[in-house]
Amino acid sequence: xxxxxxxxxxxxxxxxxxxxxxxxxxxxxxxxxxxxxxxxxxxxxxxxxxxxxxxxxxxxxxxxxxxxxxxxxxxxxxxxxxxxxxxxxxxxxxxxxxxxxxxxxxxxxxx
Amino acid sequence: xxxxxxxxxxxxxxxxxxxxxxxxxxxxxxxxxxxxxxxxxxxxxxxxxxxxxxxxxxxxxxxxxxxxxxxxxxxxxxxxxxxxxxxxxxxxxxxxxxxxxxxxxxxxxxx
Numbered sequence: 001x002x003x004x005x006x007x008x009x010x011x012x013x014x015x016x017x018x019x020x021x022x023x024x025x026x027x028x029x030x031x032x033x034x035x036x037x038x039x040x041x042x043x044x045x046x047x048x049x050x051x052x053x054x055x056x057x058x059x060x061x062x063x064x065x066x067x068x069x070x071x072x073x074x075x076x077x078x079x080x081x082x083x084x085x086x087x088x089x090x091x092x093x094x095x096x097x098x099x100x101x102x103x104x105x106x107x108x109x110x111x
Numbered sequence: 112x113x114x115x116x117x118x119x120x121x122x123x124x125x126x127x128x129x130x131x132x133x134x135x136x137x138x139x140x141x142x143x144x145x146x147x148x149x150x151x152x153x154x155x156x157x158x159x160x161x162x163x164x165x166x167x168x169x170x171x172x173x174x175x176x177x178x179x180x181x182x183x184x185x186x187x188x189x190x191x192x193x194x195x196x197x198x199x200x201x202x203x204x205x206x207x208x209x210x211x212x213x214x215x216x217x218x219x220x221x222x
Contacts, residue, residue, distance in 0.1 A: 034210065043113065043201050043213035044154070087154065097142060097208045098167050101154040 002027045004090055006102035013109045016077050021105045023088035024070040031093045033071050035064050037084045038104070044087055047073075078109045114138065115214035117202050123220045129190040132217045134202030136183055140212075142166075142205045143185040145177055148216075149198040160185055192221045 003026045013019055025033070032051050036044035048057045050066035057064050061082065063074040073086055085106045089099040114137035124130055136143050145157040156169035160179035171177075174192075179185045189196060197220050203211035 032209065036213075041199075041216075041218070043115075043203075043215050045113070046210045046212055049210050089154075091208070095167060097144065097159050097161075097205065097211070098156045098169060099144075099146075099211060100156065103153050 002090065002092065002100055004088060004100055004102035006086075006088055006105050008105060009103070010106045011108070013075075013078055013107065015079055015109055015111050018074070018076045018078070021073040021075070021086055021107070022070060023073070023102055025088075025090050026069075027090055027092060029093040031091045031095070033066055034089045034091070034099060035062075035071070035073055036087045036089065038087055039084050047086075075107070078107075080109050080111055083107055083109045113212040113214060115202060115204050115212055117200075117214040117217050119217060120215065121218050121220075123222065124192060125222055126192055126194060128192050128221075129188065130192065130219065132187040132189070132200055132202075132219075134185045134187070134204075134214060136185070136202075136204030137206075137212055140204035140206050141183065142208070142211075143179055143183070144203040144205075144211055145185070145187050146201045146203065146213075147198050148201060154201070157187070189219070194221050197221045 035047040038044045048064040085104040087104045089101040116135045141162045148154045157171045159167040199216045203213045205211045
């Protein structure tokens with residue numbers, strides 16, 4: 001059975017204190033690994049898609065990487081506006097777009 | 112703003128009732144997905160429609176049904192509502208099977 005596990009569950013950072021979030025997964029036939037950001041009571045906001053091991057993508061202070069078993073979301077010099085829940089999700093090659101989400105990592109960045 | 116719209120934003124109803132949630136995808140997107148987010152289950156895939164046809168089903172209850180109309184908007188019908196159906200319901204759309212863009216959600220409260 002496919003599994004998506006995110007750690008830690010919660011992370012509290014000082015502004016400027018870089019850190020990494022982990023998303024470990026097991027799946028037969030990975031088509032894509034997705035990262036989303038979600039603010040309380042709002043819809044998830046798309047960040048990145050990674051398709052193959054070794055792939056990296058960057059956007060402002062965020063960088064996502066992918067290996068055969070896990071993905072990392074690195075937050076460099078975070079600001080308070082980076083506070084959110086970060087979700088990873090995977091899709092299978094035979095699933096026609098179904099996303100299976102992890103439980104998320106809640107990040108709080110304090111000034 | 113993702114370009115996906117959902118109505119209503121909030122819905123309060125009683126057990127045993129039936130409700131309809133509506134979603135309009137981004138312009139040009141043929142795929143519509145429905146997800147349920149509750150505190151204990153996280154974000155769960157319900158169903159996927161592509162250009163009016165059902166393509167994939169998740170753990171969607173028999174009391175729930177959906178359809179996608181010729182103008183590509185979609186409706187999710189929830190009937191015989193129970194307290195446990197209280198959740199955020201999100202619609203997402205995509206142009207192909209890559210990244211999905213989520214709407215702002217409908218918060219359903221069943222009393």
